[in-house]
Amino acid sequence: MIIACISDNIEELIKLVKKSSEIADQIGAEIHTILFKYYYKEDEIEILKSSLNTDRIILLSNILLMKYDSEAFSLALMDYYKKYKPDLFVFNSSLASKEMAVKLSSKLNIPAMLDVKELKILDKKLIVKRDFAGGVYEATYETDIPFILTLLDSETSYISKLDRKREFEEMVVNTNVSRVLIRQTKKLNPRINELKNAKVIISVGEALKDKNDLKYIFEIANFLKAEVSCTRFLSTRKKWFDEWIGVSGIRVSPKLYVGIGISGEPFHIAGILKSEKILAIVTDPESNIVNYADYIAICDLYKILPVLAKKVKKKYEKFLTES
Amino acid sequence: MRIAVFIKPVQTSYFDNLRNKEKYEFFMNYPDKCALVEAIKLVRYYGGEVNVFSIANEKAIDVLKEALALGANSAVLISDPIFEDLDTLSKAKVAIAAIRKSKAYDVIMFGDVSVDSMNGQMGIIVADKLGLPHISNVVRLWNEDSKIVCEKRVEDKILICEARVPVVVVVTIDLNPFELYNIAYEEIEKVNKPILKWDAKFLGIKPEELSKKIKISSINKIEQQRERKIIYFNDYNELSEKILEIFEKSAK
Structure with missing residues (x-):
């Protein structure tokens, strides 16, 4: 054989x-x-x-x-x-x-x-x-x-x-090329290894309306030493990131996966199932991600994110001063 | 421009949170719906017609009615007991027989993956067997003279590709906001355009030409041991404290 x-x-x-x-x-x-x-x-x-x-x-x-x-x-x-x-x-x-x-x-x-x-x-x-x-x-x-x-x-x-x-x-060997002509190639920078090896991932979904809202996410991620990524929708349609998390994108297995404003399409969920813990922060209690999360916060994203970012920053600065 | 779109009806039973789940046994595979929506847009712009094909049993007829309600010009249900549980190579054989029975197409479209079996081979096999060029992982497409130009996304790059028609195009769900093209149940029920039914005899396919080389032994839900603990709070300060605790506890 x-x-x-x-x-x-x-x-x-x-x-x-x-x-x-x-x-x-x-x-x-x-x-x-x-x-x-x-x-x-x-x-x-x-x-x-x-x-x-x-x-x-x-x-x-x-x-x-x-x-x-x-x-x-x-x-x-x-x-x-x-x-x-x-x-x-x-x-x-x-x-x-x-x-x-x-x-x-x-x-x-x-x-x-x-x-x-x-x-x-x-x-x-x-x-x-x-x-x-x-x-x-x-x-x-x-x-x-x-x-x-x-x-x-x-x-x-x-x-x-x-x-x-x-x-x-x-x-x-004998071979032949296809009749498809490539006119142009644009390189992307998907952070495949960074996300595959990340201990903490904060991932955002379509409930986040504006790319500027990511500033809160990055502030929180900075404290947690977390990687930030998104759902397929935000990557391919809104082009916020060069990669996305899910079975059609990158499958991840962090200690903590934080899903913010993610509805939880099956293809996304399957890509995060190997996470040790999943925290879902969502507005809609009917979001599918709720069925797969360990911790569920149902809240107004635009109210929690500024408060959380501020609190995290305060804690981070205190930690830096003490150390 | 004549466009053929292949649509797979997907059983609702494996999917939670589906709209009108109780009313339907099948729904249109999302990437195939993307292909259909795009095909309809193309013929509205460039002229032509969209013909939809589905290899399925009769129970899935509503999916074809939905395709007609969305704007397809005709729909063919390719159905025969000998087509049940075929492997992809044989399903492609059936699809090719249907294409050959029709008038020549400029573009033959498929979705890139079936959301239930998570398989995505049909388009490539059909293109290969028909000796046509194919472009897969398509996120945008347009027509230039007698060429189809596509934006194709792979892991680390975006490619702009072109091929002369006839061509097979395999599209992803990123092509268009297919989720906005929902047709009300009542509208689907009202569709009275005829749906053609083609069987093995009509297509000239004999049972011995088909194979079922892959058998499903089991399908099991992946059990998740999750706490599903709801975080209760009085104000956003309290909630942020509780989230911070989770960060510290879980991320260590």
Whole structure:
């Protein structure tokens, strides 16, 4: 059995190979790591060749693989498939990788599943767990191999005791680019790692009417050493932040999550469920976030925020003076 | 401009806080509704028509009525017992058969994800199988001559992309304020435009061409052990003190 690991970025690929080895060790499978020449830098490829505990690194080579293109990358993977017929393709769950995985699924007629949380292989059957209905539910699926999946979170503390073969092969592949032309690219600065590692997060929702109101939030966050972010609506429609919290954005797991003026759409809620404590400060008692909070303050946001900011500031200044 | 929009009816049972939940068994998948609203806006501006398709059972007919009430020119319910519980590859096969039965489209639109199964593969598979370009994660789109231009958002960048028609466009809920396009229950009930019904025989699909390779074994609510403690207060000074206590207790 062969598990093929593919990612659109190097950090995720390293984690993916480690996570796949957890499964591969149990069932005696080989791990193949697929790299795209020109897309990965030469020094990155050298690092991966020397550090990845994998059976085979296959470098797919074609000048069209220089820039990410789902058509080009999935076609390139076809040549690899024809030669090795892997049983399982494991991708990371970035938007680019998901697109690549689905294209590959279509071309190979092998079913795919995205954003897989857990997987097990039992007697050639694949048992897969994923979020359902915004992540408020969890669904378990059963399917056969071959299969294609994107893995949501490949963090693992597992260390394989097997020393894998680490063979290297460069494979010149046929490919073609899509007929979609990119006119312009604007870089964003989503604070993914900051939010994923934050102990306290204050997140704001659509009940906050004006971006200037964020001044209170930042004052409070400053005292708590908290990260500030928002719901998808405020990020994508109002452009207050470059990222948002939720299953379609960043999933977080702080000690304390403070949701201010958040209605609690299921996709947002599912992204905060791993928080140790959730404090909801809301105007509307019917807000869905209330059903998932540890502490609930139902109040007028525009009355509480100035008072709270003032109190926090006072306490902070007192603390600074004393220390 | 001829636009096809694929709509998935979603069962209300998994979702709390839905408007008129008691009246409907299904609601229109939000990203698909975004696609429909955008398609209607496009044809109002550039001319043309919007045809809506839904692969579903007959119980979901109200979702198609809603699409017509919103302004779609026609609606097709693609329904057959052999279409139940298909995997996405087979569902895409059914969608393609329906597209081929219709007149040629300039744009074929899908929502990026289904809010129940949280799967988002149909648009990409349909584009791939039909050999059409596709643009996904679309947050804005417009027409320029015979090209569709889209603003596409991915994790760390916004891209402006273009493709010549025919093209498949996969949109996100950020495309337009779809939540403002709610149709009253009574208005939906009043819709009397005919809804076409196409089955496997009409589409020329045989059962052996379809597969159900993925089976759902269970769907369970993720249980949350939350205190759900309401903070009572007399004035905002008192409330802010209590919130500060929570900050200090929980953030340590």
